[in-house]
Amino acid sequence: MLEYWFTLSPLLLGVYYLAILAVVVNILLENKNPLKTHSYLLLLLLLPVFGLIIYMFFGQHVRKRRIFNKNQLINSAFGQKYVTEYLSKENLTRIRKAILSEQFDKLIRFLNKDLSPLSQNNKITLYKNGEEKFVALKEALLKAKNHIHIEYYIFVNDDIGSELSDILRRKAQEGIEVRMIVDGVGSLGLKKAYFRNMQSAGVEVFEFMPVLFPALTSKINYRNHRKVVIIDGEVSFTGGINVDDRYINNGKFPTYWRDTHLKLEGVAVRTLQFLFILNWQFVTKQPWTPTKKHFPDLRADIGTSYVQVNASGPDWDLASIMDSFYLAINSARESLKITTPYFIPNESIMDGIITSAKSGVDVEIMIPHSSDAWIVQAASMSYMKLLLEAGVKVYFYKKGFLHSKTLTVDGKLAILGTANMDYRSFDLNHEVNTYIYDTQIALELNQNFEADKADCTLLNAQRWRDRSFGKKLSESICRLLAPLL
Structure with a gap:
């Protein structure tokens, strides 16, 4: 032998x-x-x-090319048709010139070219944590008259998941079209019986890229990380909150979950509808020609917010969310406030943050004191020295786990969505962000930021320098692997 x-x-x-x-x-x-x-x-x-x-x-990247190259062509063709039919170029130009300041002109034009048209006549409602979001979501779902489109990265059939599922089945039995997409990794806990139960009630439900080896899937690439609900083409919900009891702080879990979500009413809902249709075509492998009911005429007095909704993913030509973050950060003149659960920026984003701080912009970043992934936490900590040296104020949220993904610029622009400030959100996952040009919404997010400081500790430069050699070394090693996390 x-x-x-x-x-x-x-x-x-x-x-x-x-x-x-x-x-x-x-x-x-x-x-x-x-x-x-x-x-x-x-x-x-x-x-x-x-x-x-x-x-x-x-x-x-072989798997990515095989899966997404064809989808990229479909997205581009369908997207141009969508922009032409539902938001004319003349209307876009007129809206862009109506913005009070040209400060965000580059960002607006960049997103317009990436099938993310700027729209007016929108109303935004912010929700702090799942306790607020799910009350509003259930109320809106019960009012659905035509269709419900829902896609989540994590959908757990626990207390809140069961409540939502009951509503979806009930609406389907009433004759409402209910289409549902759940990610094959994030929603791995859903059993086959759950899908059979939903389908028997008339709910069309599909998994986004189902997986064959569950034990190896905790960080597998190309996931649908979006959280989106669209009701009758008029109302939508999106942000950082998944369907899971962790997000409603009902006492079942020891960790307090701090997150942010929004309800969007108005013209910008059409972009979320368009994005859902693209993903629906992908998971069903069937073309879908939308009708007037999916893009209904809307009242002219819904709201006053200017909004762009932007997506990115492996089937998107541009790394648009990363590029839009870069443009937003570099447009800051006075203040920049960032909250993110995972802070592993690429070189462009890091340079933008540091340059802004060194040019006199008041830059503040809030991240969790303790992460749910130790290697990600260690990699994040390796960036702190450069931030502190540039004058950035870094806050560690200690009340629980900070899962909010927000960014505000000068109290004028608010960005809220599903994308973390890390390589995975920039390069690998399907994400969606909402860009809101509204001082009132930016003010509300800034007020939440200030309130959350009460549950934070401000990072002290001297204490940070005094950490042990072993801790610094481990963080530096994890930093080397940051692009893979």
Whole structure:
């Protein structure tokens, strides 16, 4: 047996070296991000066998090309038709010139070109935590008269999930069209019996990219991280709150969950409707021609907010959410307030934040004191030294877990959505953000930010420098792997 192993081992070693060579060549040829290239090469060096396995599962772009290239063409063609039919170019130009300030002109024009038209006649209602959001959502669902479209990254059939599911089944039995998309990883806990129960009541429900190996899926790529509900093409809900009892702080979980969501009424709902239709075509593999009921005529006096809704994902031409963050950050003249549960910015975003702070902008960032992923937390901490040196104020939220994803600029622009400030949201997941040009909404978010400071500690530069060598080293090592997290 030993002789057999000695004979076989050189062959296995040769095959392994060839595999490593092929992977290295593939990384160099395919990866457009040098930081990510360096991270994968480092992973292969430090973890010879395990690193290769990680790359095979999470690093290859072959799967992405096969799945999403065709969808990208469909999105582009359908998107141009949507903009032409439902928001004319003449209307967009007139709306853009009506903005009070040209401060955000680049951002507006960039998003307009990415199938995210600026619209007026919108009303925004903000919700702090799931306790507020789900009361409003259930009320709106019960009023549905034509259709309900719903997609969530996490949908758990617990107390709140069961309540929503009961409403969806009831509305379907009343003859309302109910279409539902849940992510194959985030909603992995849903059993087959749940899908059968919903479908038997008339709810059309599909999984977004179902997975074959659940044990390996906690961070698998290309997930649908969006949280969106659209009712009758007139009202929508979106933001950071998933369907899970954790978000309603009902005492079942020890950790307090701090999050932000919004209700959108008005013309911008059409963009969320358009995005849902794209994902529905993807999961069902069937074309769908929307009708007037999906894009109904709206009252002319719904609201006064100017709004753009923007999506990004592996089937999108641009890294639009990352680029829009960059443009928003660099448009700041007075103040910049950011909340995010995962802070692993790429070089462009980090440079924008630091440059803003050094130019006199009051930059404040709020992140969780403790994360639900230790390696992500450690990587995040490695950025703190540069932020502090630039004069950025960093707040650690200690009351519970901060899951809000918000950004305000000068009290004029408010951004709220599903995207974290990290590589995964920028490059890999399907995300959606709402850009609101409304001083009242920005003020409300800023007031929430100020209130949350009572549950935070302000990071002290001297104490941060005095941390142990081991802690600094571990954070620096995790930083090297940041593009892969």
